[in-house]
Amino acid sequence: MTGKSPRESEAILADLMMPSQANGLRSPSIFGGVVMSMVDKCAALSAMKHSGGQATTLSVERILFKEPILVGELVEIRSHVAHVGRTSMSVVADVYAEDLRTGNRRHTNACWLTFVHLGDDGKPAPVPPLVLETEADHRLHQIAARRREQQLADRH
Ligand SMILES: CC(C)(COP(=O)(O)OP(=O)(O)OC[C@H]1O[C@@H](n2cnc3c(N)ncnc32)[C@H](O)[C@@H]1OP(=O)(O)O)[C@@H](O)C(=O)NCCC(=O)NCCS
Helix, strand or coil: CCCCCCCHHEEEEEECCCCEECCCCCCECCCCHHHHHHHHHHHHHHHHHHHHCEEEEEEEEEEEECCCCCCCEEEEEEEEEEEEECCEEEEEEEEEECCCCCCCEEEEEEEEEEEEEEEECCCEEECCCCCCCHHHHHHHHHHHHHHHHHHHCCCC
């Protein structure tokens, strides 16, 4: 199977945050579940691009909410595959919120998810190797490998 670089699985998902997506806090910000759903969708696109087929979410290891996102802000998610096993793919996703009046852009969420490629029979199927090209590719690959080891050790 021909390898693919992390660039080939890059996915971007953007949406304008509307009042109906706010939470019930006194100073409303965007409901966390809205962000989680967008992250899952964007990361799934990365897994589908790398595997060239279906991919299902195995786990969401981390979604760190560093800062609230406000109604009226533009949310942009960027993701790519950072590590692959035989059938699984670790995806890193970053969330940015932009105030369109000022152009101020903030990194609001850092996320790690794992997907499994499913073949036409619906069963886990092998994915292409990941071709690491840059220093950043190697650094994220190492982080993902450590996370995967921990995940496998915690498996029950
Ligand atoms: C994802 C799923 C197909 C995996 O099934 P499975 O029987 O565990 O499959 P396998 O044992 O062949 O494992 C597949 C891969 O997942 C990894 N994996 C499975 N369970 C794991 C766990 N608990 N922790 C870490 N990795 C795990 C395996 O290591 C393997 O990766 P590898 O091939 O890269 O080494 C199955 O758990 C499933 O269908 N889950 C529901 C998915 C879902 O509904 N998602 C939400 C909607 S998209």
